[in-house]
Amino acid sequence: MSDPKRLLSISTLYPNAARPRFGTFVSQSLEALADRPDWHVTVINPIGLPPVAMGDYAMLAKAAVNRECEAMAVYRPRFTLIPKIGGRLNPRMIARAVLPLARRLHAAQPFDMVDAQFFYPDGPAAAAIASALRLPLAIKGRGSDIHYWGTRAFARSKMLDAAQQSARLLxxxxxxxxxxxxxxMERAKIAVHYTGLDRDRFRPLQHEGLRRLLSERLSIPLAEREPLLCTIGALIPLKGQDLVLRAMVELPEARLLIVGHGPDEARLRALADELGVAQRAHFLGSVDHDVMPLILSASQAMVLPSAREGLANAWVEALACGTPIIIGDVGGARELVRGPEAGLIVAREPESIAEAVRILLDNPPDPADTAQVVGGFGWAEHAEALDRIYSEVIAA
Known part of the structure; x- marks a missing residue:
């Protein structure tokens, strides 16, 4: 057997001890590739810290430790994060912090290519590193990196320069x-590479006793026959949880489980009180990995009327559990919701959301049919597709 291909992956999105769920979709993707015998993956996860690390940054500083193992090493060099103007400087600061380490690793065991797992600031930083090491580059766009940073002129110019240098974009x-x-960006360079999924965890579960089990895990009374909805995502305005709460006014029998945390939580709690739905809207924060499939399987719909998305992991995980989704017409929505078994695409209005819920409650799809919508999204299939794309990058 030939030697494995060697990837150096640069990602500011990656779990660590302080933020164990931050960027898990990146770690799972790279671990799936590293599980293949024909690949070896090294991750550099730069951690940004201000000159004086206090509060949450102090915890993050303690998490900036390396993890070396045979399957996949993860290095966490620190880079200086400058408050207020860091967005402009981050690519340069990341490259400056990472390049000495990348040179040492490359000298010890040469890499075949470099990738970036987020377009900004990772992409321009990875471009500088790939150029210094004289290696081909690939960069992945995930949604917010394109829709947010791409609207800022200083970031967009750096992103386009990095895209021009890249052999492939995802x-x-x-x-x-x-x-x-x-x-x-050059469309011919861009390959569509969908997210992956742990199909052993995210699958339709038997509904007999499921509500009771979930009720015990969450310490929330859940009646067997009441309509149960969930919404999963960061509590930020663009996710549209406020629209779901307003829709609950028109669904007086329904209960809502809100999974996620973020800066909008206080406003959303106040809105739930104002609307009179607080007793039926439960803020769960982050939940354990083994609880998420229970929530999804027990729910009759996962509602997430985002204003922007690429292709949300929450969409895919809900469908895999046999739960239809109610989402806005954004990003890759129409690539998943192609028939009634997947759910409904709706206008970002409370009335439209409530009507979609009523339609799904009256005509629920078969969970097996819903799960089949993402039947090809397993991590092994994900890694196989990534292998094809990256092998082309190396061979070019």
């Missing part, structure tokens, strides 16, 4: 690939 949906091309 997008999590066809719609995002089109958005990247509209931004000025």
């Amino acid at each position: 997008a999590v949906s066809g719609a995002l690939a089109d958005d990247m091309a509209e931004l000025g």
